[in-house]
Amino acid sequence: MNRLTLTRPDDWHLHLRDGAALAAVLPDTARRFARAIVMPNLRPPVTTVALAAAYRDRILAAHAATPGLPAFEPLMTLYLTDNTAPDEIDRAIESGFVKAVKLYPAGATTNSDSGVTDVARCDATIARMAERGLPLLIHGEVTDGDVDVFDREAVFIERVLRPLLARHPALRVVFEHITTQDAAEFVAAAGDNIAATVTAHHLLMNRNAIFAGGVRPHHYCLPVLKREVHRQALVAAVTSGNRRFFLGTDSAPHAKGAKEAACGCAGCYTSHAGIELYAEAFDAAGALDRLEAFASFNGPDWYGLPRNASQITLVRESWEVKAEQEFADGDVLVPLRAGERVAWRLE
Ligand SMILES: NC(=O)N[C@@H](CC(=O)O)C(=O)O
Numbered sequence: 001m002n003r004l005t006l007t008r009p010d011d012w013h014l015h016l017r018d019g020a021a022l023a024a025v026l027p028d029t030a031r032r033f034a035r036a037i038v039m040p041n042l043r044p045p046v047t048t049v050a051l052a053a054a055y056r057d058r059i060l061a062a063h064a065a066t067p068g069l070p071a072f073e074p075l076m077t078l079y080l081t082d083n084t085a086p087d088e089i090d091r092a093i094e095s096g097f098v099k100a101v102k103l104y105p106a107g108a109t110t111n112s113d114s115g116v117t118d119v120a121r122c123d124a125t126i127a128r129m130a131e132r133g134l135p136l137l138i139h140g141e142v143t144d145g146d147v148d149v150f151d152r153e154a155v156f157i158e159r160v161l162r163p164l165l166a167r168h169p170a171l172r173v174v175f176e177h178i179t180t181q182d183a184a185e186f187v188a189a190a191g192d193n194i195a196a197t198v199t200a201h202h203l204l205m206n207r208n209a210i211f212a213g214g215v216r217p218h219h220y221c222l223p224v225l226k227r228e229v230h231r232q233a234l235v236a237a238v239t240s241g242n243r244r245f246f247l248g249t250d251s252a253p254h255a256k257g258a259k260e261a262a263c264g265c266a267g268c269y270t271s272h273a274g275i276e277l278y279a280e281a282f283d284a285a286g287a288l289d290r291l292e293a294f295a296s297f298n299g300p301d302w303y304g305l306p307r308n309a310s311q312i313t314l315v316r317e318s319w320e321v322k323a324e325q326e327f328a329d330g331d332v333l334v335p336l337r338a339g340e341r342v343a344w345r346l347e
């Protein structure tokens with residue numbers, strides 16, 4: 001197969017940032033994806049429906065400022081804090097544009113300082129979410145100092161996620177950017193209320209990529225890349241036909257200077273090849289026929305939204321990724337595969 005026409009996909013986990021950075025990265029997403037679940041980890045975080053409405057307007061303005069882009073709908077999220085009130089959940093549902101609430105364990109990842117210190121403190125608010133069917137999107141890593149960084153996701157399942165679901169069995173959860181066999185098996189064994197997003201970079205790389213010939217800051221993201229056995233388990237999960245796994249790029253742009261530093265930021269930028277990289281991963285697994293469900297059907301079906309009506313076409317024709325691309329504040333960003341080739345091209 002050298003040409004692949006798909007229902008236009010959606011990105012169920014995306015960082016668009018704000019201001020000039022937003023304007024710089026949004027076109028890459030809008031050329032490929034009709035909708036995206038937009039992460040709320042701005043500074044300050046998007047903690048209320050009012051802040052989400054204003055952020056949504058800035059995204060739509062950035063979209064309108066680039067002529068010729070296909071239509072794009074941002075699906076907004078709220079950043080859960082220890083102080084998020086149950087009423088905010090009602091307001092989120094009434095808004096129509098807030099589709100989920102995001103749980104960042106405090107200190108787990110980029111801009112998570114205002115995150116949740118102990119999820120039990122949020123029980124009343126989470127109970128309201130379970131009652132009203134608003135999904136909780138989870139960055140599933142513990143931050144306890146006694147836990148090895150490569151084990152943070154697996155330990156999160158036992159210490160936090162299972163107890164949370166025991167308290168709220170009807171809660172709808174997306175286990176975000178899963179990176180381990182443990183998480184893939186947990187989701188596969190769970191009920192219909194539990195789903196997961198998987199990034200392209202976790203399908204394509206294992207942890208060797210962080211140290212290939214020297215330290216590679218542009219391959220550092222959270223949760224960090226894992227062993228090959230885990231990468232294989234993720235590929236098996238997304239190509240299994242299970243409808244509770246769907247596409248979420250976790251494209252997370254940072255300025256080049258912030259990545260190439262003594263203490264570099266976590267996040268891989270992948271929106272420039274947001275669907276093409278997944279095509280490579282599915283192709284390598286001999287499962288291109290499963291890509292459309294993963295990229296374009298499973299997400300909207302789980303969220304209860306219509307599938308997109310338009311299509312995109314990918315061709316098996318390699319192209320070279322730019323060494324860097326425009327970002328913000330006079331700095332550039334370094335996209336994944338910078339200076340190297342991607343095997344599939346968007347027509
Ligand atoms: N994935 C990352 O490594 N970074 C994300 C945050 C996140 O999704 O955890 C970011 O906002 O930069």
Ligand SMILES: [Zn+2]
Binds near residue numbers: 139222223
């Ligand atoms: Zn995360």
Ligand SMILES: [Zn+2]
Binds near residue numbers: 014
């Ligand atoms: Zn993310």
